Amino acid sequence: MRLEFRNIHKTFGQVHANNDVSFVVEAGTIHGLLGENGAGKSTLVKMLTGFISRDSGEILFDDKPVLIRTPVDGIRQGVGMLHQDPLDFPALTVLENFRAMAGGRWYTAADLRKLAAEFNFDLDPEEQAGNLTVGERQQIELLRLLALGVRTLVLDEPTTGISAHQKDQLFAAMRTLAGQGKSVIFVSHKLEDVEEVCDYATVMRRGGVVGSLPVAKGDDTLAARLVDMMFGRELALPSKPLTTTPTPALVLEDVVLEDERLSIHVPKFIAPCGEVIGLAGLEGSGQRLFILACAGVQAPSRGQIHLRAVNLTHKPYAAYQDAGVCYVPADRMREGLVPGLTIQEHVALRDGSGEFFLNTTAMQQGAERAIAEYKIRGTPTSFVERLSGGNQQRTQLALMPPDLKLILMEHPTRGLDIDSTIWIWKLLIDRCAQGATIMFASSDLDEIVQYSDRVLVFSGGQVSEPISTQGLTADRLGEMIGGKF
Amino acid sequence: MNTTELISLLAIAVAAAAPIVIAAIGETITERVGVINLSADGVILLAGLGGFVAAQTTKNVWIGFVAAAIVGSLVALVVAFGAITLKQSQTAIGFVLALLCTDLSSFLGAPFVLTDAPRVPSWPLPLLSDIPYLGPILFHADAVVYFTYLLIGVSWFYFYKTRPGLLLRSVGEQPSAAFARGVPVIATRYLYTIVGGALVGIAGAAFTLDIKAGWTFRHVAGYGWIALSLVIFGGWNPLKVALGAYLFGITQSLLGKAQSVVTLIPSQVFPILPFVFMILVLMVSSGDLVDRMARLFPLGVRRALLRTLRATPPNSLGKPFEQD
Ligand SMILES: Nc1ncnc2c1ncn2[C@@H]1O[C@H](COP(=O)(O)OP(=O)(O)OP(=O)(O)O)[C@@H](O)[C@H]1O
Ligand SMILES: [Mg+2]
Numbered sequence: 001m002r003l004e005f006r007n008i009h010k011t012f013g014q015v016h017a018n019n020d021v022s023f024v025v026e027a028g029t030i031h032g033l034l035g036e037n038g039a040g041k042s043t044l045v046k047m048l049t050g051f052i053s054r055d056s057g058e059i060l061f062d063d064k065p066v067l068i069r070t071p072v073d074g075i076r077q078g079v080g081m082l083h084q085d086p087l088d089f090p091a092l093t094v095l096e097n098f099r100a101m102a103g104g105r106w107y108t109a110a111d112l113r114k115l116a117a118e119f120n121f122d123l124d125p126e127e128q129a130g131n132l133t134v135g136e137r138q139q140i141e142l143l144r145l146l147a148l149g150v151r152t153l154v155l156d157e158p159t160t161g162i163s164a165h166q167k168d169q170l171f172a173a174m175r176t177l178a179g180q181g182k183s184v185i186f187v188s189h190k191l192e193d194v195e196e197v198c199d200y201a202t203v204m205r206r207g208g209v210v211g212s213l214p215v216a217k218g219d220d221t222l223a224a225r226l227v228d229m230m231f232g233r234e235l236a237l238p239s240k241p242l243t244t245t246p247t248p249a250l251v252l253e254d255v256v257l258e259d260e261r262l263s264i265h266v267p268k269f270i271a272p273c274g275e276v277i278g279l280a281g282l283e284g285s286g287q288r289l290f291i292l293a294c295a296g297v298q299a300p301s302r303g304q305i306h307l308r309a310v311n312l313t314h315k316p317y318a319a320y321q322d323a324g325v326c327y328v329p330a331d332r333m334r335e336g337l338v339p340g341l342t343i344q345e346h347v348a349l350r351d352g353s354g355e356f357f358l359n360t361t362a363m364q365q366g367a368e369r370a371i372a373e374y375k376i377r378g379t380p381t382s383f384v385e386r387l388s389g390g391n392q393q394r395t396q397l398a399l400m401p402p403d404l405k406l407i408l409m410e411h412p413t414r415g416l417d418i419d420s421t422i423w424i425w426k427l428l429i430d431r432c433a434q435g436a437t438i439m440f441a442s443s444d445l446d447e448i449v450q451y452s453d454r455v456l457v458f459s460g461g462q463v464s465e466p467i468s469t470q471g472l473t474a475d476r477l478g479e480m481i482g483g484k485f
Numbered sequence: 486m487n488t489t490e491l492i493s494l495l496a497i498a499v500a501a502a503a504p505i506v507i508a509a510i511g512e513t514i515t516e517r518v519g520v521i522n523l524s525a526d527g528v529i530l531l532a533g534l535g536g537f538v539a540a541q542t543t544k545n546v547w548i549g550f551v552a553a554a555i556v557g558s559l560v561a562l563v564v565a566f567g568a569i570t571l572k573q574s575q576t577a578i579g580f581v582l583a584l585l586c587t588d589l590s591s592f593l594g595a596p597f598v599l600t601d602a603p604r605v606p607s608w609p610l611p612l613l614s615d616i617p618y619l620g621p622i623l624f625h626a627d628a629v630v631y632f633t634y635l636l637i638g639v640s641w642f643y644f645y646k647t648r649p650g651l652l653l654r655s656v657g658e659q660p661s662a663a664f665a666r667g668v669p670v671i672a673t674r675y676l677y678t679i680v681g682g683a684l685v686g687i688a689g690a691a692f693t694l695d696i697k698a699g700w701t702f703r704h705v706a707g708y709g710w711i712a713l714s715l716v717i718f719g720g721w722n723p724l725k726v727a728l729g730a731y732l733f734g735i736t737q738s739l740l741g742k743a744q745s746v747v748t749l750i751p752s753q754v755f756p757i758l759p760f761v762f763m764i765l766v767l768m769v770s771s772g773d774l775v776d777r778m779a780r781l782f783p784l785g786v787r788r789a790l791l792r793t794l795r796a797t798p799p800n801s802l803g804k805p806f807e808q809d
Binding site for chain 2: 046049052053071075081083087090092099100101106126127128260
């Protein structure tokens, strides 16, 4: 179905999030939507589904203007959207999440299992969705939309939580849909993905459209042109200098970690100061458990955890914080930030040192520094839930206290545009130079290979020995995740 | 105490708990959709009075129940309008209405104090009431008590086995996600707030036309608050809420018995003992004690155990919803 946006406007208070947006998505094509953080991509696609209402402008399907004011209208027009941050029900089970919608069939657990198997998704229908990783929650939503049989599919950064192989499955499904004459809008910051799967790409910047162009396979200049349209300049990847300090920072000894789903055993693991350790593996293979244990959020059922020769085993989370541990969770709106508080109030929470009165000036200055350094599109008094996805992530990273010994991150650059990804990694590498140890989980294998010194591969309840990234390629790593150590 | 005495005591406890169960399940429905209706205590009185007067005037006890349901829904409509449409504090609205309805019932009910109205007739169920022990306890009662059993089963089934029930819960959990999936959040919240209010109203009539038949000033004050706390104790699950209500009823009647035997302890202590018991239950079900206990069990059992014991409130309870 041919889809056209015509002169769309949307303002949130002072912010002109969409300013005269017009472009066409041809029937039977996959259309990439790119742009820096806060460019207005999510706003635009949310208006297409009716999730938010537009101020003015028209949406046309097959050249006929349609009225879309609420999601009910959007669903009637056959629009389905995977939201950037999981828009689901953590307290309900996987099956209930899959079923909860006003229309459509009443699916059974068998339907869900069958569909999940097609994509090699490992989802237990009876599990509570809140226990799953962000990526797995996106998987449920994806299956639901595909089962629903939408005519226009919108995917707002869908590839964060899925493995390379699952991504191939997803891309194949997208191509099938396009082959049936349906249109797909693919919002992404990953140029490789856009090049691989899209037929056209439209770039947005500061609420407006910069331009659209066809994506030809094997066009070497495309990436550079897109980057230029998005940021107006060239970008270069920073590289991580090899760590040589042998001083051990984090030491795990004979640790057993358990949650409701799995149990993993780490006989011995040492992470030296200044090292970056990547945690690779399918979503939900224990990376989160490992990070939560090192962060002091979830105590191991057995074993010892030491940081810089201080025994932290079974100590409360506060002791870990005092020891210089910082944890940056993937579900930023539920675990990382407090919706309803502003950026400067978050700064006050971080710096709060037992004073009774809030120091408004200090709060504001702290927030302004964070906003400048991390280029957050917002003001000290912006509510965090009102920021764009990427800007929420920047805020979360900007709130990391100085002088950390151990930084634990899940999908550290989830939702960040290329420019900020590079910027953030520069800052992280600086932290390493000052002696911090970083451990991060990511489903982006390129990111893991690019920035880690060593990698731990999680697979089927097992953790590999640390693997050096010297000479390791993302493809080889992908194979290991599949179980071929 | 011999067996016959015990059976009659339990039968009385089960019947006495009926209105509390009805009110608590009504409130469970309201809270599951994300709205707190704190007016229950006043509504039980006002609807109880309304039902009493309607039954007295029409000489038909069932018309009394209909009238009580209408009174309950009307008050719920006020709460819904203030909470959902005007987005005002749900606690404040409910609380004020609770006080207002109580006083209104005293004022309007003055002419009816100690008058007579028809009562719900006793109706032992054939066959079922012949079951040894259980029969006389559960099935030697009346329509209100049987309605309670039905309500428990139906509401549980509706919540966990039907699509509208799932959508009801989804609106209480994450209204924005439900909205994105085509659920009319506002209408759903109105609907179940009113249904819940109607049930609380029916509970009022169940008191004045059956369990504590008659009318006096502040006739059954206090039971509304008990019903509200039972919703929390029961973890917003109709089965557990009902179980809590019955335990409450039984401990209360047992203690009433004990009070006349044990003279050492001041009699004021007995009525509050069920509450102490419930606070203990709450501590167990909502703290991380459950998590710690569960860790002693193998992975497979753990999930089932956690699901039965853990009680978390609907995520968006008391929060208004708005489209951007
Ligand atoms: N509900 C809201 N209230 C106020 N401002 C908002 C709201 N939603 C978005 N904005 C603002 O609108 C602008 C565009 O946001 P949008 O989420 O569309 O960006 P985006 O292109 O999706 O960025 P990202 O890549 O970071 O996800 C941002 O400046 C954001 O702060
Ligand atoms: Mg976005």
